[in-house]
Amino acid sequence: xxxxxxxxxxxxxxxxxxxxxxxxxxxxxxxxxxxxxxxxxxxxxxxxxxxxxxxxxxxxxxxxxxxxxxxxxxxxxxxxxxxxxxxxxxxxxxxxxxxxxxxxxxxxxxxxxxxxxxxxxxxxxxxxxxxxxxxxxxxxxxxxxxxxxxxxxxxxxxxxxxxxxxxxxxxxxxxxxxxxxxxxxxxxxxxxxxxxxxxxxxxxxxxxxxxxxxxxxxxxxxxxxxxxxxxxxxxxxxxxxxxxxxxxxxxxxxxxxxxxxxxxxxxxxxxxxxxxxxxxxxxxxxxxxxxx
Ligand SMILES: [Zn+2]
Numbered sequence: 625x626x627x628x629x630x631x632x633x634x635x636x637x638x639x640x641x642x643x644x645x646x647x648x649x650x651x652x653x654x655x656x657x658x659x660x661x662x663x664x665x666x667x668x669x670x671x672x673x674x675x676x677x678x679x680x681x682x683x684x685x686x687x688x689x690x691x692x693x694x695x696x697x698x699x700x701x702x703x704x705x706x707x708x709x710x711x712x713x714x715x716x717x718x719x720x721x722x723x724x725x726x727x728x729x730x731x732x733x734x735x736x737x738x739x740x741x742x743x744x745x746x747x748x749x750x751x752x753x754x755x756x757x758x759x760x761x762x763x764x765x766x767x768x769x770x771x772x773x774x775x776x777x778x779x780x781x782x783x784x785x786x787x788x789x790x791x792x793x794x795x796x797x798x799x800x801x802x803x804x805x806x807x808x809x810x811x812x813x814x815x816x817x818x819x820x821x822x823x824x825x826x827x828x829x830x831x832x833x834x835x836x837x838x839x840x841x842x843x844x845x846x847x848x849x850x851x852x853x854x855x856x857x858x859x860x861x862x863x864x865x866x867x868x869x870x871x872x873x874x875x876x877x878x879x880x881x882x883x884x885x886x887x888x889x890x891x892x893x894x895x896x897x898x899x900x901x902x903x904x905x906x907x908x909x910x911x912x913x914x915x916x
Contacts, residue, residue, distance in 0.1 A: 657713040712868055721864040724872050727879020728805055728821055728857025732849075735803065735823035740859055741835065741846045743790075743818040745783070749841035750815055756782045776869055780808050780816045784873060786841055787818055793838045794822075800829035803875040809863040810870070819860045821849075 653659035709716045732738055745753060757778035758767040770778070787806060795802070803823045808816040824830055835846050849856045863870045 653707045653709050654719060655715040656709040656719075657715060658710040659707045660710050661707050717865050717868065720872075721858075721861040724805065724807075724864060724874075724879075725857040725861035727874075728861060729854045730879040731803055731805070731823050732821070732851050732854075732856060735851065736826055737824050737828055738849050738851060738856070739820075739822040739824075739830065739832075739835065739846050740849045740856060741818075741820040741822065741844055743787070743820065743839050743844045744842045745815065745817065746842035753779055753782045753786070753841075773869065776810060776816065780869070780871065783808060783816055783818065784871075787873070790839055794830060794834060797834055797838065798829040798831075800827065801825040802830065803878060805857070805860055805872065805874040805878055807860050807863045807870050807872050810867060819863060821857060821860050 709719065711720065757775070760782070761767060761770065761778055767775070791804065794800070802825055804820060806818050806820040808818055810816055822830070822835075832846050836844055861872075864872060
């Protein structure tokens with residue numbers, strides 16, 4: 625049983641998943657095939673305070689002062705035992721895609737306008753990316769000793785770095801404020817390519833020409849998307865269902881409401897005091913961020 629010390633992050637992530645599920649919060653593992661038990665410990669922590677309110681549920685075990693595995697904890701600390709998703713099985717990958725698609729929908733509606741892009745690498749760029757990946761691992765391993773998965777991971781790292789540089793250039797050239805969600809997907813030949821949603825927050829300064837020009841490793845395709853088309857984020861998120869290797873990269877707090885609003889909603893929903901969020905959107909969703 626992995627033990628998570630005092631990290632509010634973990635509990636908040638699970639709260640968020642439960643919110644998106646529209647379920648009670650206790651079956652935090654949802655439809656996962658291999659649920660994992662964790663122990664969550666914290667002091668005076670808002671997330672844990674909320675968890676305490678769910679303690680009437682027998683699947684959630686809360687113990688003040690003492691760790692559930694029998695360790696002593698100072699009395700101001702509390703621990704909770706949760707069963708959570710493995711994040712690796714088929715249903716977990718689907719859930720991950722759902723979470724990111726929902727975040728995408730929230731960002732899409734909130735932004736001024738959004739671009740959908742697909743970025744690929746030319747044969748020369750692939751060659752160079754492979755060399756860079758090879759150089760990066762050369763201290764610890766020989767490239768040819770790595771299996772396909774490990775090679776893919778290393779190459780994907782190089783491409784993500786190039787992608788960050790691309791964003792930097794677009795930001796500098798356009799002066800635009802934008803937010804983004806991108807996923808790297810494995811090609812049939814094992815080489816990743818990138819799918820991207822780029823949201824212009826306030827002014828519309830980014831142009832197709834600029835985007836094409838600044839992706840310098842190969843060809844990129846861009847189009848503007850309809851802010852109210854809730855299928856659009858799935859163009860990016862669907863790759864997350866295919867493989868654990870398809871990683872999402874996004875702006876800080878992408879698609880997430882303020883935490884206070886979140887814990888409020890989740891607390892009530894968990895106690896069955898209000899209908900599931902789907903039927904009765906919380907206030908932060910009502911204010912312009914509801915999908916049509
Ligand atoms: Zn799972």
